Amino acid sequence: MLNTCSIDHLHDYLERENYEMEPRALAEVEAHLEQCSDCRSYLEDLTLLKGELAAMPLKALPDGFEEELHARLVEEANVKLVSKSSRISNFTHSTSFKVLSGIAAVLIIAIVVVGTAGNPLRNLLSKAKSEEASIDMAMGGAPAPAEMPAASMDRDGTVVFEESMNNAKGFGETQSAPVEPGAAPGSSDVFDPSLFGKMIIRNGSVSLEVEEFDTAYTQIEEIVKALEGYIESADTYSTPIYDNNGRRGDLQGGTVSLRIPSTRFDAAMQQIKTLGTVTHSNISSYDVTENYVDTQSRIKNLEARELRLRELLQRAEVIEDIMEIDLQLANVRTEIDSLNAIIKSYDKSLQMSSIQVSLNEKPLSESTITTLDDNLFDRMRANFIRSINAVVQMFQTILVGLVAILPFLLIFGAVLYLVLRFVRKFLRNRKQSL
Amino acid sequence: MTSNDAVLIQKSKQGDVHSFELLISKYQVYAYNIAWRMLGNEEDAKDATQETLIKVFKGLDKFKENSEFSTWLYTITVNTCRDQLRKRKKVMTLSVDDTEEKVSIQLVAEESADPAVRLEQKEVAGQLLSALGKIPEFQKTAVLLRDVYGFSYEEIGAIENCSVGTVKSRISRGRHGLRSIILNERSNKIQEGGTI
Numbered sequence: 001m002l003n004t005c006s007i008d009h010l011h012d013y014l015e016r017e018n019y020e021m022e023p024r025a026l027a028e029v030e031a032h033l034e035q036c037s038d039c040r041s042y043l044e045d046l047t048l049l050k051g052e053l054a055a056m057p058l059k060a061l062p063d064g065f066e067e068e069l070h071a072r073l074v075e076e077a078n079v080k081l082v083s084k085s086s087r088i089s090n091f092t093h094s095t096s097f098k099v100l101s102g103i104a105a106v107l108i109i110a111i112v113v114v115g116t117a118g119n120p121l122r123n124l125l126s127k128a129k130s131e132e133a134s135i136d137m138a139m140g141g142a143p144a145p146a147e148m149p150a151a152s153m154d155r156d157g158t159v160v161f162e163e164s165m166n167n168a169k170g171f172g173e174t175q176s177a178p179v180e181p182g183a184a185p186g187s188s189d190v191f192d193p194s195l196f197g198k199m200i201i202r203n204g205s206v207s208l209e210v211e212e213f214d215t216a217y218t219q220i221e222e223i224v225k226a227l228e229g230y231i232e233s234a235d236t237y238s239t240p241i242y243d244n245n246g247r248r249g250d251l252q253g254g255t256v257s258l259r260i261p262s263t264r265f266d267a268a269m270q271q272i273k274t275l276g277t278v279t280h281s282n283i284s285s286y287d288v289t290e291n292y293v294d295t296q297s298r299i300k301n302l303e304a305r306e307l308r309l310r311e312l313l314q315r316a317e318v319i320e321d322i323m324e325i326d327l328q329l330a331n332v333r334t335e336i337d338s339l340n341a342i343i344k345s346y347d348k349s350l351q352m353s354s355i356q357v358s359l360n361e362k363p364l365s366e367s368t369i370t371t372l373d374d375n376l377f378d379r380m381r382a383n384f385i386r387s388i389n390a391v392v393q394m395f396q397t398i399l400v401g402l403v404a405i406l407p408f409l410l411i412f413g414a415v416l417y418l419v420l421r422f423v424r425k426f427l428r429n430r431k432q433s434l
Numbered sequence: 435m436t437s438n439d440a441v442l443i444q445k446s447k448q449g450d451v452h453s454f455e456l457l458i459s460k461y462q463v464y465a466y467n468i469a470w471r472m473l474g475n476e477e478d479a480k481d482a483t484q485e486t487l488i489k490v491f492k493g494l495d496k497f498k499e500n501s502e503f504s505t506w507l508y509t510i511t512v513n514t515c516r517d518q519l520r521k522r523k524k525v526m527t528l529s530v531d532d533t534e535e536k537v538s539i540q541l542v543a544e545e546s547a548d549p550a551v552r553l554e555q556k557e558v559a560g561q562l563l564s565a566l567g568k569i570p571e572f573q574k575t576a577v578l579l580r581d582v583y584g585f586s587y588e589e590i591g592a593i594e595n596c597s598v599g600t601v602k603s604r605i606s607r608g609r610h611g612l613r614s615i616i617l618n619e620r621s622n623k624i625q626e627g628g629t630i
């Protein structure tokens with residue numbers, strides 16, 4: 001009769017169409033089934049159960065599911081973008097710390113040399129002063145020591161901007177900018193996938209450095225309005241910038257997600273790029289023709305099947321037949337709905353391209369000309385003192401750390417002492433026994 | 435994994451929401467249905483599916499591209515539902531009707547069901563949902579994935595992080611349990627004098 005072993009074999013037998021049984025085991029089960037009516041009944045029950053489970057209809061997604069998910073995904077995408085920028089900022093911050101340490105070491109040596117060599121180096125520095133004075137610095141305020149050696153770097157807007165970002169303590173609080181409700185594209189430009197040989201979804205992203213965030217944002221709004229698109233979401237943030245005198249101001253930045261009619265995608269990308277210095281730009285396109293056509297033909301087939309089932313349903317008289325047809329109709333309808341959702345999603349992407357614009361404000365330019373020797377030694381002294389403070393602080397931290405782990409060291413030492421003592425005793429005993 | 439999926443995954447990793455939506459469009463209905471069967475109500479299933487899809491979007495960088503995306507997604511679905519079940523701190527029935535008694539019973543022993551008594555189609559269809567809620571959770575998930583959604587043993591093993599042998603054992607015990615529960619309920623009705 002039924003025991004665990006034969007039950008397992010019967011389940012294997014039930015799945016034999018998908019998972020081939022060993023011929024010997026198959027023959028054994030078949031032979032047993034011929035003799036044992038209980039096992040035959042059990043197998044029939046299992047077949048019925050499996051059939052009923054397989055016939056359970058798929059439930060369609062609840063109303064508003066995709067819209068709600070879309071909003072959450074856009075939110076997550078923005079968070080992802082900001083955290084990525086933050087990681088980059090932290091990386092450059094740590095990199096600049098290493099550079100600063102190197103420069104500090106060079107400065108210490110330089111101070112020692114200045115102290116001993118005296119006038120010749122002063123003459124050399126005053127010569128450098130006249131050259132430096134002619135340089136119109138792109139960025140005002142006292143530059144960090146790292147910027148000192150290369151004046152040409154100071155003239156490069158991007159480098160100066162990144163350095164100032166390094167000084168930032170982190171991103172300011174994120175606030176949501178007003179988002180315009182979507183305006184449908186004009187009827188003259190409505191996208192009809194069937195009119196195109198190829199169905200290509202195009203998306204883009206642009207990173208810009210702009211003079212003023214608010215102005216750039218307004219210009220983007222105007223471009224989007226003119227091209228009959230809409231702003232899907234916008235996030236702004238501010239980053240404090242510091243110099244030797246403390247906080248110098250805030251840099252505004254943000255990411256804006258746009259939806260533009262795909263027929264005007266190129267125009268939008270071009271116009272957006274004119275709003276500032278492009279630091280990164282990307283256009284991606286992928287062909288969905290095959291999938292689209294395939295999905296459409298599957299829907300047509302299923303609809304034809306649905307029609308046939310409805311006809312059958314009208315003719316059916318036996319309750320069991322009606323239930324069976326009804327179940328199949330529900331399955332077909334669920335599948336059609338699911339495929340329609342895919343087509344809807346394709347249509348949306350084909351009709352409206354998505355453009356992610358990342359805006360970062362350039363630091364304010366100050367056209368002050370700083371002479372070299374007026375504050376060079378002050379800055380050297382200040383930085384030297386800062387380095388000394390850093391060294392003292394480092395030793396303090398190490399000292400505090402050592403004291404903090406002292407209890408663990410004591411316990412570890414005691415255990416180590418006992419182990420060593422035991423090992424030594426063991427070796428001594430062994431030697432004596434030999 | 436299809437080449438189309440691979441492209442969509444790459445783009446989704448860069449934060450492209452539309453690519454991600456296209457990518458999951460094939461799978462989200464199944465994820466929702468798994469959640470619905472595991473959690474027993476539409477609201478929780480919707481929350482769990484959304485949570486799953488957000489987790490997938492956030493964790494795409496961790497996805498190994500030599501594995502199957504759908505399997506990975508369903509693994510996260512199943513685990514998210516288990517977390518929710520754990521939070522509830524009580525065993526749920528799978529029944530859509532919440533008025534049913536929510537009890538967890540150990541698998542009814544084989545002896546309690548008379549093998550001579552056979553299942554009938556109409557009673558199986560009516561009692562299946564309630565019976566699914568009464569078998570142990572791991573067996574229920576394995577039966578759902580195999581018999582309702584048609585996953586292979588290997589896929590279920592990947593989703594549940596267990597061997598094919600364990601999967602087969604859970605499925606056979608799960609089906610066995612379903613049969614026993616339905617037969618038991620039937621014999622109870624007979625004893626109460628009701629009709630089948």
